[in-house]
Amino acid sequence: MNKKGFTYIDTVISLCVAAIIISMFILAYRQFTNYSDRAEAKRVVQIIKKARLSAIMQMIDVEVVLDGDEIVVSNINEMKKVYKLEHLKFESGEIFQFTSEGGTKSFMGAYNIILVSNKSKKKYNVIVAAVGGQVRYEEV
Template sequence: MNKKGFTYIDTVISLCVAAIIISMFILAYRELSNYSERAEVKNVVQIIKKARLSAIMQMVDVEVVLDGDEILVSNINDMKKVYKLEHLKFESSESFQFTSEGGTKSFKGSYNMILLSNKSKKKYNVIIAAVGGQVRYEEV
């Protein structure tokens, strides 16, 4: 008997193996996008902490404006730095000022802001302590 092609069983097994590999890739991609969102939230917290520390170390007031998918950090010496977010955006515009003594002033009276995910529609709440200026986040 001369075989010159694939049997039905060979084809079914090949398709099953391909389906398993594709499903593993899809699950890994979802985890990777969730990881990148959490990493970006941690990066936002670090930017805010760095602005507070900069205000204390340089003994100048530093203003942080959170608008859309941008973070603008500026001080009295007209030094401005813009950070662009890739996976997240702010729900509303917020503005804070860190004083040289380590205090925090909010222009809207609120010390938290909501970050929205562009893909997974998750929400992250970033909270700044009014007295000490400590920054933390939690997933909503």
């Protein structure tokens, strides 16, 4: 038999293998974007915790402004640090003040902040405890 090309079976098998590989890449990409969102939500929690610890250790009040895609941490000595978010943004603005005794004041009256993913629109709820100033996040 003279064979000069692919048979129908060869073509179908090749297309099936290609489809499986492409679907694996798509699933891996979705997991990667979810991972980057979760990592940035953890980063937001760490920044807020660091501001609280800074207030306690330096015995000064520290203000944290959460607005849009940035976090601004400032204290009485007018030291200001700005953190930009890449994958998430805040649904609404919020201002917290951490006292030297470890307490927390919210100027907007809410102790939870909603973060929204830029790509997948997935939401994360960052919760700041009013009394102890503890911070955590959960996926909504």
